[in-house]
Each structure stands twice: as C-alpha cells, then as structure tokens.
Amino acid sequence: MIGLLFVLAMQAATPDIVVSGKRLDEAYQACVEQGxxxxxDAQVSIAFAEQQFRQGAYQRARRTLACRGCAQQAECRDRTKAGRGAI
Known part of the structure; x- marks a missing residue:
C-alpha cells in the first residue's frame, strides 16, 4: 500500500509541461514580410526587442523599434499603414 502511494506521489510530482507556439524571431519575421x-506588429516587435535587450543586443533592440526610414522597422511600418510616412 505504501509502495503504491509512493509511485502515485512520484507520478504527480513530475508532470510534463508542453508549450507550443511560434518562436518569437519567426513571428517577428512573419510580421516584417507579410505585414x-x-x-x-507592435506586440511582436516590442516582445522581440525585449528579447534582444535581455540578450545584451541593445543596439539591435533599438533598431527593431526605431524609425529611420527603413520599412523593416516597427514604427515605420505602423506609420506607413496609418498613411503618415516615415519621419
């Protein structure tokens, strides 16, 4: 009886956790390419820039969010969709 309780307790203590979804860099590239x-776009770009920042890629994170006239950057894409163009 005690052995059965021990086995059941061990099974309950080690459940598998399954996480499914797109990788953040893949989601960002899909937004850049497909619009x-x-x-x-804002949600993915901010999350991607945060990931870059946490990895120490500060300049890349800044470029991910900055608008410098390049259509690949989040703010420019949003401005273009809003019909205002780049700064």
Missing amino acids: CPPLR
Whole structure:
C-alpha cells in the first residue's frame, strides 16, 4: 500500500509541461514580410526587442523599434499603414 502511494506521489510530482507556439524571431519575421495588423506588429516587435535587450543586443533592440526610414522597422511600418510616412 505504501509502495503504491509512493509511485502515485512520484507520478504527480513530475508532470510534463508542453508549450507550443511560434518562436518569437519567426513571428517577428512573419510580421516584417507579410505585414501584420498594426496592433499585432507592435506586440511582436516590442516582445522581440525585449528579447534582444535581455540578450545584451541593445543596439539591435533599438533598431527593431526605431524609425529611420527603413520599412523593416516597427514604427515605420505602423506609420506607413496609418498613411503618415516615415519621419
């Protein structure tokens, strides 16, 4: 009886956790290439820049969010969709 309780306790203590989804860099590239809606683009771009910042890639994180006339950057994409063009 005690052995059965021990086995059941060990099974309950080690459950598998399964996480499924797109990698953040893949989601960002899909938004750049296919043109996500502005809200989704902003969400993915901010999360991607945060990931770059945490990895120490500060300049890349800044470029991910900055608008310098390049259509690949989040702010420029959003401005273009809003019909205002780049700064």
